[in-house]
Each structure stands twice: as structure tokens, then as C-alpha cells.
Amino acid sequence: MKTDSGVSFKLVISFASLCLFLPFSTLAQSPSASPHSKSGLLQPFTYRDVKLAGGPMGVQAKEARDFYLNLSEDNLLHGFRKRAGLPTPGNPMGGWYDPEGFAGAHPFGQYVSALARMFANTGDSRYKEKVARLVHGFHETLAADGYFYSSEKVHKEWPNYLYDKNCIGMRDAFNLTGNKEALVVLKKMTDWAVTNLPRRRDEWYTLPENLYSCHALTGDSRYLQMAKEYDYSKEFYDPFANGGNAFTPKLHAYSHVNTLMSAAKTYEVTGDEKYFKALENAWTFLTTTQMYASGGWGPGERFVTPGQGKFAESIEKSDSHFETPCGAYANVNLDRYMLRFTGSPKYGDNMERVLLNGMLATLPMQPDGKTFYYSDYRSGTQKKYFRDLWPCCSGTFAQITADYPLDIYFHNENGIYVNLFANSTVQWEHRKQAVTLEQVTDFPETDTTTLTIRMRKPDRFTLNVRVPAWTSGAVTVKINSKIVKVENSPGSFLKIERSWSDGDKVQVTLPMAPHYEAIAPESPNVRALLYGPMLLVALTDKPVSLTENDARINVVKGSNKLPAFHTHDDKLTFLPIHKVKDERYTTYFTIGAGSGG
């Protein structure tokens, strides 16, 4: 809901675990004037600095690494080689990837990009060697003028989209694996693109982000010029910067969240405050007028006009509520930029929401190219793969999972920020001393994380831990098994500043409780159930309609780490959506005093 002043509201309806119904509360979010900096109040880590070690994110990232490492290079290059008149060992990939498919070889650059990121993270030379073979094989297929498409069809229909993705692939191959041939390929493709790309047609929206980074990498002024030619200010960034909501049902949802990354990069490069204002307002409108409880958005890949009940209608009308790997990739990238610019933990909260209930709730990639594309929030539905093989989401699945190491920690000159709770280690240098932080946790199945510090000699720095807005009840902090009092509140970073020594252990417990969220302010009775950050779905093949009394939730802590969740009369059982496999489930419930249970 948007008012004339551009202030948005989100209704949050809560049930405490003791089954007390709490009345509606409104959270107003002011869209401006927070401290921020284009160089970042927080700094990111590199792929090399952070290692995942199991847990839901670590397991999914490892599965993805194994999957993309095993893709056949001959198959990936088949269409390019055929067009170039070269021998074509291997087989066509099928689906969207075929030269005459929906967008021939469109994720090729994304796969190369992800493999380069995987090498940067793991140091495993197999990824670097695969990148080198793919770059070389692709190079051999380039025409003399730099034309690079696998077919005339894809050149005509998706010229910018393909240049964009291949740019990312060659940029990351050079930047993250040191492959010099990738730079040659990038230059040749650009020789063709500068003259021939039809500006701002098809899906071009992230081009400025990549063109600015290609300029920084090469110093070639053509990238800078093109970045300006593709600027989306007039139609999209300016309305947000002026306090308006430019998310309209006419626009393709994923690419119009993705294009905010171009605004973020432009802000980072130019420092023009207009882009920051646009980002801040767009993020607020996205999260308060477009977002399901999962962190997903864009039913049928379109935005929804707020305030007209259309969001609640979308639940049964659509079976394609969120283009998940692509949308989550855009969302997490936006959150990461904003977290860096502002240091505000609300961006970490949002990142956690969409990673846990979006990406971690997907089905794994299949060797034949079956890909999880849409999250489905209809009543009694099941998770399923997309109808076509190798769609766009097979490209972003590779990239977002390869980027998990970038999402967990941030730092500044004063210390370290723990943004996500995931089994991992991070290394950084504090005042010329190498420091390692190891995080061990069963989150989100339990509410506790343990952080162990490794350093040669004691030194002072601040350990900041995100206290999510969902935190319910008192946060407990133990240092070396002793409870210490640390000031904190939900929706902040708690700060522990002291002299740390090798082996110091910090245990933080962030209590979770069941709470309901209304789908939209105008549909207060259509609600999803959450426990901490986890979206809980009802295991049923039917719509769920409950009275306020029936909707009370019992949390049963048994021998499993994850508690069991039931309505207090035991008629309905709930499971976090990221734990659902092939069970039928219902995500949104109608809850009202007058409806039967």
C-alpha cells in the first residue's frame, strides 16, 4: 500500500507460541535519509575468504558444484560449433538451450561465470580447467567480426540478453581464474556488439552493471559509453527516486528487479544519490507491496497492483508465483548491495527469507536439464520441475549457489559482521593479523549458533551478529560458556567489542516463535505461518480455512532438532517449505472468526 508521501506499510500478524492472539500492528518504513556510502559502510568478502561446511546452504552449493562440473563441454558448445561449421562431437542439450530453442545457449556465459566463482571459492583446479576449455571452445566459434550467437534465431530474438550473459562469463573467467583468452573473447564480442546491438531491446536490463565492471577491468571506454546508453533512469529509476512505485503489472518481474543491480552499480561508480534513493524506495516497495511470506514475488512473472486484493487472488489463480532461482538471485544481489551501502540488518533479514524459503526450497538440478523454476503457493499443490529443459533458472541456479560464500559475512575496519547463520569459516586480516572465525550451527533447525575465534595474539575488534526482526524473546549470548549481557533488539546487529583471544567461543541463541503474516493489508485474513525465518506450510491436499481459535500452533520439541508443528487440535501438521519434498502442501490459509476449521 502506498500513500502520497511514498510511505509503505506491511501488516504483520502474530500469534505467540502461548497461543495468544496479538492484535494487528503496522510497521511503517521511512524510505529515506539512512546513512549510506557508495564505497560501502560494510565491505564484502571474496569467494576465497569464506568456506561453507555443510548445512542447508553448504549441501546445496556442493551439489550444484558437482552438477555443473559434470556438464558436457561438447554438448554446451554443440550449437556454437554447428553454426561455425566446426566438427560437433557430443549432443544438442535440448530445451531452451538448442539453437532453435527458446533462447539458444543463453546460460552458457552464466555456467562459465559460476564455474569461475566455484574455482575462486574452492581453489579446485578442475573448475579452472573446465572454464579454460569452455572459453577456448567458444573462442574457436567466434566469427571474424565477433558475432557469437549459436543461431540467427537467438541473435534476432535475444541479442542483448546473450551478450549480457556472455559478458558475465568472460569477465568472471578472466577476473576469477586469470584466463587471458577470456579477455580476448570479451573484446571480440564487444567489437561486434558496439556496432550491432539494438540498444535497449529484449532483456538488456542488467547490462549497465556488467558494462561498468568490464570497464573497470579493461579500461576500455566503450563499456562506459554503452553503460550510459543502457541507463534506465527515465522509465524506471527516476519514478522510484521521486517516491513513486514503478512496479506495474505491465513489467516483467524478474528483469525489473534485476535491473536495480544496474542502478546499484551506477551509484557505486558515479556516487549519484538519485540511484541510491531509487534503490531504497524500490526495495521498500518490493518488500512491502509485492512480496509473499517466502520472500518470493511476481506471480506469472508480473508485478501486482497493490491495494486491490490481487495478491490474495493470485494464490489460486496462478501456479507460477515466483521465478525462484532467477528471482532469488536478483533479490539476494540487491540485498547484498544495500547491506553493503547501509549496514542495515533489514537487508540481511530479507536475504535470509528468500534464500531459505525460495532457493533452499527448490528441487535439485537434474542431469537431463530438468530445472526448478516456479515456486507454487496454491492450496494442495506439489513441487515440480519446469516443462522445458535448461531454462534461464538453470543459469541463475549455478550463480546464486556459487555466491553463497559472499552472503554470510561482511566486515569493516572495526570488525566482522555475521549476517547469515550457516556452517562456515571466514578469514580476514585485522590490524595486520590473520583472524579466522568458525561458525557451527544447526540453524534453522535450532536457534543457536557457535562462533569460534582463531588468532595468533589477542587483539580488540567488534563481533557483530544480526539479531533478525523475527527474533522472539530474549537473545542469549555466552562467551566461553558464561552468559554475558549484550544490548540488542530484533532488527539490529548486536555488538561485542572486546579483546579477543585464540579459542574464544561465542554462542548466540535467537529464539523463534510461530507467527502469521497477512498476504496484503487489504486481505488480512489470508495468512502464511512462519517460525522464525521459516515459512511453514500445511501438509494437506486441500485449502485450509481456520478460525482464530483453530489457528493456534503447538511447537513440539522432541528428539529431532527441528520441532514438530501442529494446530493445537492436531488436525493439521506443518513443515518448513525447504523441507518439503513430494508432499502436497498449502501455503496460505484463510483465518477468521467466522470461518470453520
Ligand SMILES: [Zn+2]
Ligand atoms: Zn529463470
